[in-house]
Amino acid sequence: MASALKNLSDYNSDNLPDISGKKFGLVVAEWNKEITDTLCHGAYDTLIKHGAKAENIHRNTVPGSFELTLGAQLLAQSYEIDAVIALGVVIKGETKHDDYICHAVAQGLTQVGLKFNKPVIFGLVTTNDEQQAWDRAGGKHGNKGVEAAVTAIQMVGLFS
Template identity: 95%
Template sequence: MASALKNLSSYNSDNLPDISGKKFGLVVAEWNKEITDTLCKGAYDTLLQHGAKPENIYRNTVPGSFELTLGAQFLAQSNEIDVVIALGVVIKGETKHDDYICHAVAQGLTQVGLKFNKPVIFGLVTTNDEQQAWDRAGGKHGNKGVEAAATAIQMLNWVN
């Protein structure tokens, strides 16, 4: 569903699993840092709100969104990490780079999750301009980081 039709910070919190003993890996792109930091704060606060312990939330940074895949793999390969949340921002520019980056990240994160048999959450904001990115990082459409964390928690229902 398009975020213009849904608030990214709204989710059903019924039947969420106990996450007090779960470990979360956040991999965050530094490109568009102010926005990605806001996404990360949304994810972090949501995990804490639902019972995650601060010492069980690990944040790693990578230079840009393209590198999220490898950063996610480094986290996912650890038996200590139960779920990985990848957060980044790709803003359309004058060239088609955004198409290539977004496709590569989507495919890469999918492959990491399948390879390590654990949830790897796609928290990539893909927009036409910077304002749209801010609208999805705590603005009028909510915070994609909150949505990503809620998805991560919900996916733990599927993990043994």
């Protein structure tokens, strides 16, 4: 759902599964680092809030959003990881690079999830400008990292 219609940090915590024994992988792009770190903190804090143990949350950092797919695969191939959350930011520029990157990341993350039969969550913020990215990283539209973590929690519940 478009973030203009729903705050990314709002969710119903009723019926979330027990994740105290689950392990999560966070793969975070360094490009737009201040924003992606904010997304990561939102995801991490949400996982902890709902019972994940700090030692069961593993973070990999990759150079940019395009590399999220391989970073996610490296985490997903571990039998210990129950779900992977990919976090990045792609801001539209003067060229169509954003279209290519977003499409590749969406397809790649989908393939990783299907290959390893585990949730791989698309936490990529795709915006027209930097302000819109901040609006989705704890600003007026909430934090996409929170939404991604809740999605991971819900999806892990499907496997329980």
